[in-house]
Amino acid sequence: MLKINKLYKYLLPASALLAAAGAVQAQGAANYPNRTIRYIVGYTPGGTSDMLARAVGQKLAAAWGQQVIIDNRPGAGTNIGTELGAKAPPDGYTLFMPTVANAINPTLYPKLGYDMLKDFAFVTNFARVPGIVVVHPSLPVKNAKELIALAKSNPNSLRHGSTGIGSPHHLAGEIFKSMSGVKMVHVPYKGATPAIADIIAGHIEVYFGAMVSTLPHARSGRLRALGVTSLKRVDAARDIATLDEQGLKGYETGSWFGMAVPTGTPRDIITKLHAESTKALQASDLRDRMIAEGAEFVGDTPEQFTAYIRSEIEKWGKAVKASGARVD
Secondary structure, eight states, X not given: OHHHHHHXXXXXXXXXXXXXXXXXXXXXXXXXXXXXXXXEESSOTTSHHHHHHHHHHHHHHHHHSSOEEEEEOOOGGGHHHHXXXXXXXXXXXXXXXXXXXXXXXXXXXXXXXXXXXXXXXXXEEEEEEEEEEEEOTTSSOSSHHHHHHHHHHSTTOXXXXXXXXXXXXXXXXXXXXXXXXXXXXXXXXXXXXXXXXXXXXXXSSEEEEEHHHHHHHHHHTSSEEEEESSSSOOGGGTTSOBTTTTTOTTOOOEEEEEEEEETTOOHHHHHHHHHHHHHHTTOHHHHHHHHHTTOEEOOOOHHHHHHHHHHHHHHHHHHHHHHTOOOO
């Protein structure tokens, strides 16, 4: 009995152990960050996702005095970078940029090395960037309603280009066809450059593309813009009506870019990341550049971003299934 009593003397109750663990976690959050942070982006340098990650990363580094390194990991439709982020230690020192590709891939790919909703905790959605629908100027249509009427009277005679099978622009076209009840032929390209070159040359009639790369050609007259794919008009193109305004109620597609961390990252660290990241989005230099590209800044809560991603996975999943797209 004496030995047992002595043993109990050195054992802490479970409640005390939990309290101690909480204190350690709180102390860790209070000292966070105290070393370099890595921000994984599943695309090559130079694009919108890379630019946003670098801009926010610079603001975080300035606020905290710790370097934020952008780790570009392109490939496999962003799955290489996503899996790397999902399997990183949940300590706040590895961040990941989720994009619309992460809402498409769970249906597009039969097997993934991660579960988007189980393996990540979401911090905030930085911004949404809508797409745009354009046609070759020779096509006798000036708005989406006229395009729908023409396509209905000539089933499968119009060709719509995209940046590849299963890409957001391909699926934007599939959603358009589904909602309007028209039939057009999809022509996939290996990126925006050849797709835009072909529609300017008149080899295809319709293109669902990114506003950043497509709008300048519409402004120059080489293409005709029919509508933007956001629910509200964008500041960069106030004269172009949304597809929702033109009768396709609820039509909304486009890209979005945010921040996530591996599941298990302490909530206090997520709170810190959210506060400083949303503060960074208010910087005039960042806003001026992104608004010119048609961006709508968001800065929502972790709970709102999580709910948004769930809805995006459902929406894009339906589009993938309707299109028959699949990547083995």
